[in-house]
Amino acid sequence: MSTLLQELIAKGLLIPTGVDGVYGRGGVFEDVLLRFDGYISRLAIEDKADVMRFPPLVTRENFEKSGYLKSFPHLAGPVFSFNRPPADHATLLERVQAKEPWGDMLEMTDTVLTPAACYPVYPTLAHAPLAKGGRLVDVLSYCFRHEPSIDPARMQMFRMREFIRIASAEECHAWRDQWIERAGHWLQDLGLPAESAVANDPFFGRGGKMLAANQRSQELKFELVVPIATPESPTAIMSFNYHQEHFEKTFGITQADGEVAHTACVGFGMERVTLALFKFHGLDPDKWPAGVRDRLFG
Amino acid sequence: MSTLLQELIAKGLLIPTGVDGVYGRGGVFEDVLLRFDGYISRLAIEDKADVMRFPPLVTRENFEKSGYLKSFPHLAGPVFSFNRPPADHATLLERVQAKEPWGDMLEMTDTVLTPAACYPVYPTLAHAPLAKGGRLVDVLSYCFRHEPSIDPARMQMFRMREFIRIASAEECHAWRDQWIERAGHWLQDLGLPAESAVANDPFFGRGGKMLAANQRSQELKFELVVPIATPESPTAIMSFNYHQEHFEKTFGITQADGEVAHTACVGFGMERVTLALFKFHGLDPDKWPAGVRDRLFG
Numbered sequence: 001m002s003t004l005l006q007e008l009i010a011k012g013l014l015i016p017t018g019v020d021g022v023y024g025r026g027g028v029f030e031d032v033l034l035r036f037d038g039y040i041s042r043l044a045i046e047d048k049a050d051v052m053r054f055p056p057l058v059t060r061e062n063f064e065k066s067g068y069l070k071s072f073p074h075l076a077g078p079v080f081s082f083n084r085p086p087a088d089h090a091t092l093l094e095r096v097q098a099k100e101p102w103g104d105m106l107e108m109t110d111t112v113l114t115p116a117a118c119y120p121v122y123p124t125l126a127h128a129p130l131a132k133g134g135r136l137v138d139v140l141s142y143c144f145r146h147e148p149s150i151d152p153a154r155m156q157m158f159r160m161r162e163f164i165r166i167a168s169a170e171e172c173h174a175w176r177d178q179w180i181e182r183a184g185h186w187l188q189d190l191g192l193p194a195e196s197a198v199a200n201d202p203f204f205g206r207g208g209k210m211l212a213a214n215q216r217s218q219e220l221k222f223e224l225v226v227p228i229a230t231p232e233s234p235t236a237i238m239s240f241n242y243h244q245e246h247f248e249k250t251f252g253i254t255q256a257d258g259e260v261a262h263t264a265c266v267g268f269g270m271e272r273v274t275l276a277l278f279k280f281h282g283l284d285p286d287k288w289p290a291g292v293r294d295r296l297f298g
Numbered sequence: 299m300s301t302l303l304q305e306l307i308a309k310g311l312l313i314p315t316g317v318d319g320v321y322g323r324g325g326v327f328e329d330v331l332l333r334f335d336g337y338i339s340r341l342a343i344e345d346k347a348d349v350m351r352f353p354p355l356v357t358r359e360n361f362e363k364s365g366y367l368k369s370f371p372h373l374a375g376p377v378f379s380f381n382r383p384p385a386d387h388a389t390l391l392e393r394v395q396a397k398e399p400w401g402d403m404l405e406m407t408d409t410v411l412t413p414a415a416c417y418p419v420y421p422t423l424a425h426a427p428l429a430k431g432g433r434l435v436d437v438l439s440y441c442f443r444h445e446p447s448i449d450p451a452r453m454q455m456f457r458m459r460e461f462i463r464i465a466s467a468e469e470c471h472a473w474r475d476q477w478i479e480r481a482g483h484w485l486q487d488l489g490l491p492a493e494s495a496v497a498n499d500p501f502f503g504r505g506g507k508m509l510a511a512n513q514r515s516q517e518l519k520f521e522l523v524v525p526i527a528t529p530e531s532p533t534a535i536m537s538f539n540y541h542q543e544h545f546e547k548t549f550g551i552t553q554a555d556g557e558v559a560h561t562a563c564v565g566f567g568m569e570r571v572t573l574a575l576f577k578f579h580g581l582d583p584d585k586w587p588a589g590v591r592d593r594l595f596g
Contacts (some may be wrong), residue, residue: 015350015422019357019408024418027349050315051325055440056354059317064394073380073387078404079411080378080446082371086503089371096362103406105455106376108399109444110317111454113377113411120322124313142353142440146407156409157353206382268524 002229004279005152011283020148021156025271032285033159033274035296037140039190040161040268048136049163054120056113056142056157062123063112065250071203071211076146077113080106113144117160118265122247125166132256134167140270152275153228154168159270165261168255169244172264176242180222181268183238187224190293192276192288194224194237222243226276241265299525309581316447316506318456323569331457331572333594334435335438337488338459341356347461352418354411354440354455360421361410363548369410369501369509373441375411378404409490411442415458416563423464431556432465440570451526451533451574454575456576457568462561466553467542470562474540477564478520481536485522489590490574492535516594518542535570539563 008014008029015024025033044051058066060078068076082092082105095102105116114120117139125135130208141160147154164174180196187194200212215221220243223236241264248261255261281288285297306312308329313322342349356364358376366374380390380403392399404486412418415437423433427437438459446454453539478494485492497519498510513519521534539562545551546559553559579586583595 015352017352017355017357019419022353022355022357024407024422025351025497030349030351038421051328054313054315055320055321055453057315057320057455060317061316068359069380069394070391073390075379077377077379077407078401079444080401080404081373082367088404089503092371095365095367102404103378106378106379108401109447111320111373119452120315123316124322139403144377146377148408150345155353157355205387272368298463298543 002150002152005150005227007283008152008275008278011276013283014152016092019156020150021154023152023155028285029070029274029278032277033270034294036190036268036273036277037161037270039296042187044138044163047136049136049164051138052121052124054114054117054141057111058114058119059123060108062112062251063119064185066119066122067246067250068115068119071201071208072115073143074114074204075145075147075202077111077115077146079111081109082106094133101214113157114141115145116267117141117162118267120162121164122251122253122263125251129254129256129258130166130261133263134165134171134255137164137166139164141193151229153272155271158272161268161270162265164244165266166248166253166263168259169262172262173242176222176240176264179239180224183240183266184225187238187273189291189295190277191280191289192225192226192237192273195234196222196224199223199236199239213263226280228272228275228279233262234273235276236277237269238270239267241267300448300450302527302573303448305451305572305581306576311576311581312450317447317454319452320454321450326577326583329570330575330594331568334424334488334566334571334575335568336458337594342436342461343409345434345461347434349351349436350419350422350432350438351437352412352415354442356410356417357413357421358406358410360467360549363392364420365418365544366413366417366550369499369506370443371415372502373413373443373445373500374442375413375444377407377409377411379407379464381405404582412442413443415439415565416462419462420549420551420561423551424549427552427556428464428559432463432469432553432559435462435464436460437462444569449527449568453566453569456570459566459568460563462552463564464561466557467560470560471540474520474564475561478522478538480520481522481538481564485536485571487589487593488575489578490524490535490571493532494520494522497521497534497537498551523576526570526573526577529566533570533574535574537565537567539565
């Protein structure tokens with residue numbers, strides 16, 4: 001277990017559950033996270049973003065269409081259920097009692113845990129062409145990635161807030177690039193010296209290396225990183241993605257003029273930012289620098 | 299689809315996803331829900347409840363121990379994942395592409411979607427005897443129940459806030475009964491004429507009828523109900539449960555004197571209360587009665 005994780009648990013900021021990467025949040029941790037959420041909301045209001053909030057599920061049909069299984073099959077979390085006659089119930093309970101596997105008695109449901117806050121949004125935009133100027137959507141959701149880890153900044157379920165811009169290629173690209181600028185200053189106001197860097201997603205398997213190299217060379221993904229768990233491998237606390245027309249082709253989202261729309265998104269790792277604040281300013285928010293406190297709690 | 303659901307969707311309060319019981323929440327719906335959450339928080343602060351927030355997961359080990367599969371196997375949502383060598387990835391994608399089943403290529407993970415906000419709490423209390431007077435814990439979480447329905451008040455994933463009292467049998471019983479009184483007035487202040495009634499959980503199978511009858515005769519569960527979808531079958535918006543020593547025996551939670559603790563909990567169906575507010579006061583919160591607006595938005 002990392003030293004930071006031990007300290008967070010000892011202070012009651014995180015609560016262990018017995019599974020790596022699955023923690024409860026104590027009241028002080030949660031309060032800081034919600035304050036940071038409020039700090040983002042001021043920008044959302046300024047930008048007139050449309051608020052949508054989904055439970056942490058995406059429909060299996062849309063998940064299959066999305067292409068996620070091509071790139072990240074190992075991280076996905078489909079939801080299963082017991083859908084058999086009452087006569088099989090005794091067998092299920094015997095298996096559980098005997099600590100024997102019981103997964104083969106279940107079947108897939110129509111839902112999958114969402115891997116990113118934006119996934120449920122795209123299919124809802126396909127019913128009619130976008131209004132002129134496109135859309136700006138504000139989402140927040142718990143997200144699931146099956147990567148059990150002892151790094152507290154790599155949880156299996158964590159919250160992601162995202163702004164999603166759905167518009168022309170030029171508008172999306174410009175919006176994404178302005179956000180990289182804007183976010184750097186904005187995080188520095190919280191005492192987080194985040195640095196921006198070209199990045200890639202953790203694509204699966206041998207073919208994944210090519211996808212990652214391609215993503216980098218096209219500069220589709222940037223991250224703002226700060227050291228949390230170790231100084232050597234800093235953690236991304238925000239990401240800035242340009243998806244080109246991937247989701248719009250997949251789900252049939254068109255602009256006002258009938259052209260296929262593009263998307264870009266800006267994501268905030270809510271637990272990661274919260275952890276970074278504790279890492280940089282100490283485990284007691286009452287003792288944080290006045291400027292940081294004013295911005296978050298003022 | 300019910301008329302209420304159609305109206306909620308037409309107004310942008312709920313956003314359909316293509317799966318019954320899985321909806322996005324529009325900005326106005328979410329704002330009302332969060333305001334009601336704040337209205338509860340005033341009581342939590344008054345009562346000095348300890349805040350804990352868990353992601354919507356319970357570990358499989360604790361889920362198996364909890365006994366949920368005995369009573370409600372059909373509602374559970376274990377999380378699965380793809381845990382095979384890269385060579386099997388192509389087969390997975392072929393199956394998805396051909397719309398053939400792919401669930402048999404996955405295996406159970408160590409986590410299950412939590413069916414109630416309180417489930418992750420109990421195991422965390424087993425490390426040491428409770429302090430004198432016991433505990434009062436405040437949780438909020440999305441919960442999952444696999445019961446696809448067209449009733450907007452019966453979602454597959456919904457938020458539940460709960461207060462959990464862990465103490466002696468007498469303290470739990472008295473606390474639960476006081477809450478039934480308190481909640482009735484408190485909901486009437488929001489213009490919700492909720493009525494209390496003895497209730498039972500939807501236990502599975504033939505044996506379930508006996509469990510339900512037993513729960514009723516012992517008055518272990520009460521609900522406050524209001525008509526939402528139909529006047530004939532009102533919906534529970536709050537529930538008041540006395541679990542006796544079920545969870546404490548299961549997880550080994552003892553009082554200060556070494557006796558096994560008991561628990562009671564009070565649960566708020568966050569989406570259901572929000573729906574009830576829209577049902578009783580209309581779909582535009584700007585036009586709600588002044589008293590209700592003051593209490594929620596003031």
